[in-house]
Amino acid sequence: MATTSSSVHALRAHELSKRFGATEAVADLSLDVAPGAVFGFLGPNGAGKSTTIRLLLGLLRPTAGTAEVFGVPAADVKRAHRLLAYVPADVALWPSLTGRECLDLLAGVGPGTDLGYRKELLERFALDPDRRARTYSTGNRQKVALVAAFATRAPLLVLDEPTSGLDPLMEREFRACIAEAAARGQTVFLSSHLLAEVQAVCSRVGILRSGRLVEVAGLEELRRLRRMELVADLAAPAPGLQRLAALPEVTGLRWPTPVRLELSLSGPPGAVLRALADADVTRLEVREPSLEEIFLDYYGEVPA
Numbered sequence: 317m318a319t320t321s322s323s324v325h326a327l328r329a330h331e332l333s334k335r336f337g338a339t340e341a342v343a344d345l346s347l348d349v350a351p352g353a354v355f356g357f358l359g360p361n362g363a364g365k366s367t368t369i370r371l372l373l374g375l376l377r378p379t380a381g382t383a384e385v386f387g388v389p390a391a392d393v394k395r396a397h398r399l400l401a402y403v404p405a406d407v408a409l410w411p412s413l414t415g416r417e418c419l420d421l422l423a424g425v426g427p428g429t430d431l432g433y434r435k436e437l438l439e440r441f442a443l444d445p446d447r448r449a450r451t452y453s454t455g456n457r458q459k460v461a462l463v464a465a466f467a468t469r470a471p472l473l474v475l476d477e478p479t480s481g482l483d484p485l486m487e488r489e490f491r492a493c494i495a496e497a498a499a500r501g502q503t504v505f506l507s508s509h510l511l512a513e514v515q516a517v518c519s520r521v522g523i524l525r526s527g528r529l530v531e532v533a534g535l536e537e538l539r540r541l542r543r544m545e546l547v548a549d550l551a552a553p554a555p556g557l558q559r560l561a562a563l564p565e566v567t568g569l570r571w572p573t574p575v576r577l578e579l580s581l582s583g584p585p586g587a588v589l590r591a592l593a594d595a596d597v598t599r600l601e602v603r604e605p606s607l608e609e610i611f612l613d614y615y616g617e618v619p620a
């Protein structure tokens with residue numbers, strides 16, 4: 317792995333902006349990713365994830381602001397790309413080369429490849445490297461790019477929605493590879509609109525909406541910032557519990573049936589528990605919201 321100073325951010329964007337005519341694809345985005353982090357970059361289609369990544373990789377010139385990879389300006393592509401491996405959202409391969417020839421070509425570009433691990437990855441991803449790339453499905457092309465990236469010892473892996481063509485078994489392998497990369501100390505920047513994926517593998521997450529970063533937090537922190545979902549089943553209707561709606565920490569009090577209440581709790585549960593103690597509760601469920609529900613708070617809708 318190329319040596320890098322631990323005091324330098326793996327990725328840094330400072331007031332980064334990109335306009336395409338009237339479209340502000342990325343607006344004033346500032347973001348630091350620490351070395352060794354698995355950072356999730358979440359946002360619905362069109363939020364600006366790919367544009368941000370292209371700016372970070374020096375594939376686009378920013379309208380304003382700066383981007384750096386381990387302290388190297390993104391525009392200094394020769395130096396920056398010795399420190400990273402990139403899997404684009406749409407993987408294009410050379411149609412007349414075999415998978416293996418594509419992998420060898422990609423290995424020649426990057427910062428060095430662990431050939432033993434690459435061989436293992438080919439088996440784990442069930443990829444036949446002797447077929448010509450033109451015969452590969454979208455998922456297989458994605459696998460070639462993933463195998464190429466995971467097999468490098470680049471300190472930074474930039475993955476742009478890399479699992480859209482993978483089936484669930486391969487998604488599991490993908491998650492294992494992320495964990496292995498993190499265990500080796502590689503930094504991972506994973507763009508995704510799959511909340512479950514990010515929830516499963518990332519230590520921190522940035523949420524992008526209409527080109528703007530609306531939140532950066534650890535997953536735990538993000539959940540804590542948010543509410544708890546509470547469901548109580550009652551032995552009999554308890555009209556007195558309507559008063560829960562007046563509590564400032566309670567939102568969305570719902571009665572799906574006369575003997576089931578649901579509410580969202582965004583503060584200490586004491587007052588709610590005291591009120592429920594007076595009712596005849598037969599079952600109580602308290603759970604953390606999923607990232608989908610957290611998204612709902614930011615967007616007002618769950619992105620597809």
Ligand SMILES: Nc1ncnc2c1ncn2[C@@H]1O[C@H](COP(=O)(O)OP(=O)(O)OP(=O)(O)O)[C@@H](O)[C@H]1O
Pocket residue numbers: 336339340341359360361362363364365366367368405477509
């Ligand atoms: N080359 C371009 N010219 C004009 N507009 C562009 C260009 N690239 C992106 N855009 C616009 O910028 C916005 C952000 O697009 P971007 O592809 O970065 O989003 P995304 O979050 O990666 O979405 P997706 O998941 O669909 O790829 C969109 O409105 C898109 O139409």
